[in-house]
Amino acid sequence: MSLLELREVTGGYGPITVLHGLSIAVEEGEVGVVLGANGAGKTTTLRAICGMLGKVGGSVFFDDTDITKASTQSIAKAGIAHVPQGRGTFTDLTVEENLRIGAINRRDAGVAADIDQWYSVFPRLAERRKQMAGSMSGGEQQMLAIARALMSRPRLLLLDEPSLGLAPLITREVFEHLGAINRETGLAMLVVEQNATIALGIAHRGYVLETGSIVAAGDAQTLVADEGVRKAYLGF
Ligand SMILES: Nc1ncnc2c1ncn2[C@@H]1O[C@H](COP(=O)(O)OP(=O)(O)OP(=O)(O)O)[C@@H](O)[C@H]1O
Ligand SMILES: [Mg+2]
Known part of the structure; x- marks a missing residue:
């Protein structure tokens, strides 16, 4: 199936x-x-x-x-992780806070390592980890929305x-x-x-x-x- x-x-x-x-x-x-x-x-x-x-x-x-x-x-x-149309990032939270929210349902110890992993895949998110999501470019926000969804280990x-x-x-x-x-x-x-x-x-x-x-x-x-x-x- x-x-x-x-x-x-x-x-x-x-x-x-x-x-x-x-x-x-x-x-x-x-x-x-x-x-x-x-x-x-x-x-x-x-x-x-x-x-x-x-x-x-x-x-x-x-x-x-x-x-x-x-x-x-x-x-x-x-x-199942969903990246909605228009991205749906939390604009008043930083990049890193958005990523942590992506892992909100997880109880394992691998969250910090996963954040580092997605930072290495998306270096522009790493450079902007303390920046508010809402002040990022459209492309950066789309990458953040994807990385955030991946943080749930879907x-x-x-x-x-x-x-x-x-x-x-x-x-x-x-x-x-x-x-x-x-x-x-x-x-x-x-x-x-x-x-x-x-x-x-x-x-x-x-x-x-x-x-x-x-x-x-x-x-x-x-x-x-x-x-x-x-x-x-x-x-x-
Ligand atoms: N909340 C809603 N209430 C009533 N009708 C809706 C609602 N959301 C979407 N529709 C209607 O459902 C149909 C399909 O909309 P949908 O948003 O799924 O299309 P889409 O393929 O995603 O379009 P787009 O490429 O513009 O995002 C449209 O006719 C739209 O008007
Ligand atoms: Mg649509």
Whole structure:
């Protein structure tokens, strides 16, 4: 069974259904990408996984456990870390305080060592450890949000449009980090993105989401090579 499995998931806000029966799987050690335009339902998909939608139909399985109706907190404790759209760092806290908050549910003695490890991966965070998160650049804040999520030692990292608001060069840098972390640690990820080219570059498997339905899916290379899919949905 896959590490994460969405089976015919439906959900939305109050009377409005946004997700119309999504089936998505992320394998252990792999990066899955959900591509879609503004309003396609990318953020809503991640909310459905994290227990942040009022009512979810179908089912969500994580590591063979049905988490469809689990609370956001217990889903986080089970090992799913979420980097929300717009990053969600604590702007009035320092870089280091943000990283410590990422480890808030941990009871082991390895927190300080992990902070050092992520400082070595993201040297710009190390240089700014005492700086308020809110005064950092967009790219730095995105790296901080990722590092903070990693501090929980997740088994699955969910990322909501990590490229949002970033210059192309910085976007590339963020995705290079994500790709390297996946290759080096085997951490599974589910990334939702509008930037298809860059996201498929680190992905094993891709899904195209259109108005709450998956309209194309396949391994990343096949999706990129499929001219019909590319022209219709990927915009390149
Ligand atoms: N809190 C909410 N209440 C009501 N409708 C919502 C809410 N959040 C999102 N929606 C609606 O759900 C649909 C999907 O939104 P969602 O945020 O999941 O899209 P998205 O793919 O993440 O878009 P974007 O790329 O702009 O972030 C949209 O039609 C949106 O208006
Ligand atoms: Mg969104």
